[in-house]
Amino acid sequence: MTEHGAITIPGYSLLRLIGTGGMAEVYLAKQDSLGRDVALKILLPAMAADPVLRERFLQEARYAAKLHHPNIIAIYDVGTFEGTAYIAMEYEQAGTVAPPMGTALDSHTALRIVHDIAGALDYAHAQGVVHRDVKPDNILRRANGSCLLSDFGIARAMDSDAALTREGTSIGTPQYMSPEQLRGEKIDGRSDLYSLGVVLYQLLTGDLPYKGTDGWAIGVQHISGDIPRLPPALSRLQPLLDAMMAKDPNQRPASGGDVQRRIDALGAITAPTAVMQGTHAPQASHAKQATPRWLPWLGAAVVVIGLGVFAYKKFGGNDASSLAATNNPAAATAPSNATPALAKSIAVMPFLNMSADKEQEYFSDGMTEELLNALAKVPGLNVTARTSVFSLKGQRHDVRELGKLLGVAYILEGSVRKADDKVRITAQLVRADNGFHLWSETYDRKLEDVFALQAELAGTIARELKLPLGMGGNDGLVTQRTTNSQAYALYLQGRAAFKARGDGVKQSIDLYRQAVQLDPKFAPAWAGLSASLGVLPYWLSDEEAQATAPKLLSEAEAAATQAVQLAPDLAQAHLALASAYAFRWEWTRAEPHFKRALELAPRDPDVYFEYAKWLGGIGRLEESLQASARAVELDPLTPMYLNGQAFSLGVLGRWEEQIPLMQAAYAVAPEMRYIGTNLFAVYLETGRLDDAEKLLDDTRAAAVAAADRAGFTGESQPIARAALKLKRHPEQREAVRKKLTDEQFRIALALNGDLDARLTGVEAAFDAHTTGTDPLRSLRSVAFAAYKKDPRVVRMFRKAGFDADGKLR
Missing domain, CATH: 1.10.510.10 (Transferase(Phosphotransferase) domain 1)
Incomplete structure (x- = not known):
């Protein structure tokens, strides 16, 4: 409960007045429960006394709250407290499009x-x-x-x-x-x-x-x-x-x-502004991998609720796609209009690896990420998300072009040269509007001093931008978690391997384990180990996952617990422990750690992404949508976050709103197999059959050509085409059945909207217990409303710690 003058609104911390109109004042406020900025519109007392004006104010909330569209302001909350009527809504710092009179836009x-x-x-x-x-x-x-x-x-x-x-x-x-x-x-x-x-x-x-x-x-x-x-x-x-x-x-x-x-x-405009020329998902790997088992659940409510565990064999994947193997030039075209730059905003571009050993690139990437994370702690500074900057890695752009593309006022560039126990870092800060160099410096340090160097760099940049550092000064931006340079190097290698997914997840586990063996008090390495252990079941075969998941998840919980004990102020440690509990359906044990992670890292999209899954699992569906939307807001180019928000929308039955999210994800990462599959499923569910067919036609030849690197089996095409045929010609059901195996036909039925077939898939995933909260979130979809009393649904809810109606016991 926070006061601003004489105004008190429970659940909100009022920060400052940002607008005044004839009927209301608008404040920038912090929503305490989620730690996010909101615009809090408060009806003026004189207006509240007029019943017509008061009703008009409340009418705004009623109308806007029922409208859920990417281009309509989101209403988070509405209420009246001690006679003060208020509406909490999405806050956009960039302001309105109203140009000064006499000023034209292109x-x-x-x-x-x-x-x-x-x-x-x-x-x-x-x-x-x-x-x-x-x-x-x-x-x-x-x-x-x-x-x-x-x-x-x-x-x-x-x-x-x-x-x-x-x-x-x-x-x-x-x-x-x-x-x-x-x-x-x-x-x-x-x-x-x-x-x-x-x-x-x-x-x-x-x-x-x-x-x-x-x-x-x-x-x-x-x-x-x-x-x-x-x-x-x-x-x-x-x-x-x-x-x-x-x-x-x-x-x-x-x-x-x-x-x-x-x-x-x-022909005057191009694709959505969040998509940039030549962007690729940085976590996508082109090595042949075990088929990950997360398609129907990360994308389950994207429409394909309950394709089933075995559907991953036909559709799943995180590399070149049998449904989405080709790039989509039309969708990936950069818009020519510039994103407006915030006055205090910066993009930390990937530092160049100048080491003689090109295998040291993990170190230069790690330094970039550590510096990006440090700058994100500077109050008042907006830092471009990692995915956005790393999507431009290896591309040559003028800084003015980068500023327009990323919507920032400043660009930080640099290079790293590592040799033995020494490191040289060169950095330069440039104004994006004119390319003017504000500051540059070269640092020669021992590897053991790398944390102090990161803090010094971040502090120098903050001072150049005339931003306060807070009471901790430079030291408040970076916390040294280890004095063992070899352990730190292994940690950075583990993090790079984890982002590659697939076989990289197994490699990251080995690297993190080596790091904690060298320094048992290295909390970030323990947190990384927990995250890798927790996600590994998604990347194993059904048989291997079911055989090893209990042991892996117990180890993940133990590693996360160790991380929290070593570093109670480390957000990643609390997130790892919360995620481990949530994966095992220990709902109440997860909650305090999610909340602590949000307090420690209010601008970390991964925290909101995982929190959304927990919220969805226990049935807080609107809050789950808000958290998943916040992840996308913080990092709009990560396909996983876009898909996560689409999942949350699908659970609520808001199918049409999934389309722009999935299209954006596909434009950024067409090589990620589950993205193309989910977009295809969305098209089927919303009746966009021509778009669904075009998606198949676009990828048909490319999928065969990419067979060696993608592990493409050729099975997804006949299933997808069968589903499309069933949608167009339901009378041909028996003819379609004869051309498929029983398993393939069930998947085709699920794609085509057969709820019983979907529920069979959910039940299989639930009983395997290798996909965390995903089956529970799928069960809560409006699509299964008629199945609430179905014995299968009741059994699953009760086994997961809920009563027969899905309420937490």
């Missing part, structure tokens, strides 16, 4: 904004909600450049005759209101599209289409004035503007989707 950026908001309106209108106040001040920009529609304070249901207006008044902002809205007529979604047309004109020209001394004078022009003309250089966009600002609603685009298609036809 056409690409303007069309990208309109494209995003048209998609948001298309969804809102399909849910029966008209916004009624679309304007630049109500469009927020995310750090990755995408946009959000906010402020549903005067929205209304299309089928509602009641409006929260005073008698004889219309409601909205006159500069953006449609003719029918100004006349007080009943409106539908096409009114919002007119307003969006006005926004388009303003973004392109820096001016409003109609001006006047008062709302009445402006309104007359909206009703009877000519549609404004764009400058000659933008004449190709005039037909789009004419359509959106047509006086007659029947002459406008029929929907927001129609607007998006018209923009797409102009």
Whole structure:
């Protein structure tokens, strides 16, 4: 419970006032339970006394909270405390898209904004909600450049005759209101599209289409004035503007989707802004591996709930994909519009390995990550996620280009040369907007002094950016966990092997074990060992996993316990222990360690990713979605996090919202097999059969060509095509059955939506107990609502520590 002046809202720490309007004040606040920043909108006391205005405020929360779309502001909480009404919503530091009057945006950026908001309106209108106040001040920009529609304070249901207006008044902002809205007529979604047309004109020209001394004078022009003309250089966009600002609603685009298609036809924008040219998932390995067994569960609720443990043999994988083996150039094209840079933001680019031994690259990568983690502790500094910077490793970019691509104000570059027990590190800090070098230095140190060097580097950068370090100074940024340089080197090698997945997980276990043998008090190595032991069952065959999982998980718990005892202030130690408990369904023992990890590392996406799985396992589904979304917010280029958020959406039955997440994951890492499979399944579930077929056709030849490095068996293609055929021609079920084995046919049925087939797969995974919380999360899907009393479901819940209804005992 936190006070800000006379305001007290339980569960929130109010940090500062960030906006004031006629009805409410907006504060930046910290949500205590999840440790995330939120925008807390609080109704002014004078407004709360007016029942119409109070109801309008609460109406905003009701309308917005039921709208779940990537381009609509997320509502986290709404309530009233001691007469103070409030709404907690997604906080976007980049602010609104409203340009200063007289300032125009380039056409690409303007069309990208309109494209995003048209998609948001298309969804809102399909849910029966008209916004009624679309304007630049109500469009927020995310750090990755995408946009959000906010402020549903005067929205209304299309089928509602009641409006929260005073008698004889219309409601909205006159500069953006449609003719029918100004006349007080009943409106539908096409009114919002007119307003969006006005926004388009303003973004392109820096001016409003109609001006006047008062709302009445402006309104007359909206009703009877000519549609404004764009400058000659933008004449190709005039037909789009004419359509959106047509006086007659029947002459406008029929929907927001129609607007998006018209923009797409102009060829003026490219793929989602989070996707960059040439990006690849850094953890993907091209070595032939054991087939990982996590497809249906990391992606289970992405639609394929319950494909079953044995489906991994046909679809699973973390390397070149039988369904998604080829790159998707169209999806991976870099957007030309720059992500707006935050004033205090930095990207730590992968340090170059200048050692004579190229096998020392693990060390230069490790130094980059350690420095990135240290800088993330500097208050007020936004640090680009590891995945984003490492996706550009090996590519040559001008720093100005990097600044635009990553949306940062500063770039840190460097190199590492390691020889015997000595290390030389060269680093330089560069302004991204002009390439000006602010600072550079070369350090020669003994390997045993590497922690002090990391702290010194991070502290120097913070001071150059005029940022406070806190009471601990440099030492508060990096904690030396070992004095054994050889143990530290083994730890860095283990971490690099773990990120490679597949056989790398087994290698990481050996390396971590060597590290703790050399230094039994090296807590991060114990935490790393626990994480590797815990994830190994996913990468083993069914038989090997079931035979070894109990021992592996006991060892994982023991290693994590050791890490916590050695370093109670190490977030990774608590996360490892919490994950070990959650994997073994020890729900209540996991919770305090998840919470401690969140307190220690509030900007670590992996903590939120794992926490989301635990929340989903015990049935706190909305909180699970919030945590998985936070992981994506912190690191929008990691396919695992994108897939995790899609899982959380699928459990809640929000299939359509999974599509952009899975498309983004596929664009970043088409070589990760489960990503392509899950995207295919999403297409099937949402009826996008042509898209599903295109995905198969795109990868068919490439999968065969990649057989040696991918371990491609050729079995997934006939199963996927059988599922597609069943979807299109259910009457051909028997003909399809004859061409497949019983096992293949069951998987095809599960893909096609057969819930009993899916439940059979969930039960198999549950009984194997080698996939952690995943079967429990799948059981809680709305897809299985009719199976709540099924003896199989009741048995599974009870065995996992719940009552028959799935509530924690």
